[in-house]
Amino acid sequence: MSAALPGGPSLPQERRLVTAIPGPKSQELHARKAAAVAAGVGTTLPVYVTRAGGGVIEDADGNSLIDFGSGIAVTNVGNSAEAVVARATEQLAAFTHTCFMVAPYEGYVAVAEQLNELTPGDHEKRTALFNSGAEAVENAVKIARAYTKRQAVVVFDHGYHGRTNLTMALTAKNMPYKNGFGPFAPEVYRAPLAYPFRWLTGPENCAEEAAAQAIDLMSKQIGGENIAAIIIEPIQGEGGFIEPARGFLTKLVEYARAHGIVFVADEIQTGFCRTGQWFACEDEGIVPDLITTAKGIAGGLPLAAVTGRAEIMDAVHGGGLGGTYGGNPVACAAAIGAIETMKSQDLNAKARKIGETMLPRLRSIQEKHAVVGDVRGRGAMIAVELVKPGTKEPDPETTAAIAKACHNEGLLVLTAGTYGNVLRFLPPLVIPEHLLTEGLDILERAFEAHT
Numbered sequence: 001m002s003a004a005l006p007g008g009p010s011l012p013q014e015r016r017l018v019t020a021i022p023g024p025k026s027q028e029l030h031a032r033k034a035a036a037v038a039a040g041v042g043t044t045l046p047v048y049v050t051r052a053g054g055g056v057i058e059d060a061d062g063n064s065l066i067d068f069g070s071g072i073a074v075t076n077v078g079n080s081a082e083a084v085v086a087r088a089t090e091q092l093a094a095f096t097h098t099c100f101m102v103a104p105y106e107g108y109v110a111v112a113e114q115l116n117e118l119t120p121g122d123h124e125k126r127t128a129l130f131n132s133g134a135e136a137v138e139n140a141v142k143i144a145r146a147y148t149k150r151q152a153v154v155v156f157d158h159g160y161h162g163r164t165n166l167t168m169a170l171t172a173k174n175m176p177y178k179n180g181f182g183p184f185a186p187e188v189y190r191a192p193l194a195y196p197f198r199w200l201t202g203p204e205n206c207a208e209e210a211a212a213q214a215i216d217l218m219s220k221q222i223g224g225e226n227i228a229a230i231i232i233e234p235i236q237g238e239g240g241f242i243e244p245a246r247g248f249l250t251k252l253v254e255y256a257r258a259h260g261i262v263f264v265a266d267e268i269q270t271g272f273c274r275t276g277q278w279f280a281c282e283d284e285g286i287v288p289d290l291i292t293t294a295k296g297i298a299g300g301l302p303l304a305a306v307t308g309r310a311e312i313m314d315a316v317h318g319g320g321l322g323g324t325y326g327g328n329p330v331a332c333a334a335a336i337g338a339i340e341t342m343k344s345q346d347l348n349a350k351a352r353k354i355g356e357t358m359l360p361r362l363r364s365i366q367e368k369h370a371v372v373g374d375v376r377g378r379g380a381m382i383a384v385e386l387v388k389p390g391t392k393e394p395d396p397e398t399t400a401a402i403a404k405a406c407h408n409e410g411l412l413v414l415t416a417g418t419y420g421n422v423l424r425f426l427p428p429l430v431i432p433e434h435l436l437t438e439g440l441d442i443l444e445r446a447f448e449a450h451t
């Protein structure tokens with residue numbers, strides 16, 4: 001297997017199938033997995049990866065698959081991006097860990113400076129670094145509670161914020177995230193989301209009506225003066241790439257400002273050029289008080305952050321935030337390399353270009369196949385929602401069949417959504433145009449075969 005190294009952008013950018021998917025070596029590894037790894041840890045597509053880079057993933061059998069998943073919106077800069085590898089390698093050789101809370105280092109500070117500069121708003125900001133998205137969201141809640149001296153947290157239908165105890169409470173969907181794992185943390189309230197495709201009175205009044213219902217819940221059931229934070233994904237990720245109807249977010253921000261509530265944008269999936277902007281909330285000119293980031297931040301190394309208004313971030317007592325590994329020096333070096341890559345390769349423009357290629361193709365699939373109820377998304381965060389033709393009844397079976405057909409043809413796609421009826425596409429932003437087109441051709445053939 002070592003002869004297969006290295007991966008990264010120099011990997012041949014081609015789809016290549018030399019065995020069935022998964023091939024014999026992957027199947028053997030998967031049997032070992034079943035015997036050694038806890039059953040609760042699932043896998044979407046059991047091809048065992050040996051190298052990856054650009055727009056492809058190579059497996060143990062020598063297949064090369066087109067990647068429309070980016071490890072769930074993580075490898076925005078591609079796998080083993082040059083600047084990420086160079087900076088992380090240099091850092092590995094210098095030192096691997098001191099614990100920032102014990103003996104600090106520049107990389108952590110440099111990442112904080114970058115985040116303070118790149119996130120929306122010109123106000124004075126501070127950043128704290130963590131290991132995972134869920135940990136960042138938990139800390140945003142801690143910070144908001146410390147600042148407001150209030151307890152209630154408001155989240156939304158279809159929202160996803162992680163798998164730890166507090167973030168399970170914040171997450172909407174029961175299976176597989178919450179089922180059997182309670183009791184959950186108290187003082188979490190769920191409000192309706194302005195979901196245009198599924199709003200009962202239609203998309204036109206969705207923003208206004210959903211905001212009115214959410215505000216009614218906040219003012220009548222909780223009391224605005226009891227709310228520490230409103231937490232929302234500017235485009236919902238696991239919920240099915242739901243873009244809240246325009247105006248909804250603005251109304252929530254206005255309510256938060258009027259009642260001294262900390263407005264938290266969870267940009268863990270949408271951040272770092274994914275939607276064609278550094279952060280998705282920029283699209284509506286939203287300036288969050290706190291913003292949580294992770295996934296795309298460090299080109300594949302585990303790192304997460306909370307960034308926000310200095311007076312809010314600094315409300316926590318010394319020693320109240322942290323963790324042994326938070327802001328690990330290698331992950332920080334990788335983040336600096338990833339951000340450098342996003343700037344030097346203008347990945348915001350690349351993400352917009354991907355959207356411009358994908359959306360028209362998907363809309364033409366929608367015209368031919370009534371199973372496609374909705375096509376949506378921004379930049380390189382694009383999805384189709386599948387329904388029983390002529391209705392809005394979710395069709396998770398066809399969704400799964402199409403995903404499987406794509407996998408068999410060497411195209412890695414992911415599903416999502418409360419009803420499991422959304423195909424979501426998150427290609428690396430550095431994917432070559434010909435692979436994007438080939439992936440869409442495979443998808444179109446899958447629709448032709450299964451609907």
Ligand SMILES: *Cc1c(COP(=O)(O)O)cnc(C)c1O
Pocket residue numbers: 131132133134135137160161162163233237238266267268269294295
């Ligand atoms: C993935 C995700 C999380 C959780 O991040 P982990 O790193 O898996 O803990 C939280 N919020 C959103 C919006 C996410 O997409």
